[in-house]
Amino acid sequence: MTTAAYQTTHLPANAGWLTRAEAWLDHKGKGAWIAAMVLGFIFFWPVGLGLLAYMIWSKRMFGKGCAQRKQHFQSHRHTAWAAMKPSGNMAFDSYKQETLRRLEQEQEAFESFLERLREAKDKSEFDEFMNEREKRAAASAKSVDEDA
Secondary structure (H helix, E strand, C coil): CCHHHHHHHCCCCCCCHHHHHHHHHHHHCHHHHHHHHHHHHHHCHHHHHHHHHHHHHCCCCCCCHHHHHHHHHHHHHHHHHHHHCCCCCHHHHHHHHHHHHHHHHHHHHHHHHHHHHHHHHHHHHHHHHHHHHHHHHHHHHHHHHHHC
């Protein structure tokens, strides 16, 4: 897996373009942040000023923020990969494999439970809406009958 693909997999599914741009600039390093700031000043000065303020506020300008984050992501990737490698102990490896399989099944069961819960909530809200709509229609029909 490439580093860029790795970073995008650790972003939330609903990450906006701003979050993705920030992750991309962090991946490229401090030079990319400075280039973005300079381009911001060239094209529209408030953008450059905003980037400068953000870089100072988030400690990207004067700290080792980008490099530390990059190293942090790489160490997590190494840790995740090491956890998947066999240990050489067959008993432990089979236990680990069985535990992971059980956890995946539990996760699937929980996700399906949440889906059923959402569907039930949606159905109850829709039924409530339809009942209120029916009551309003009956009330308006009754008022029309009384007026006539």
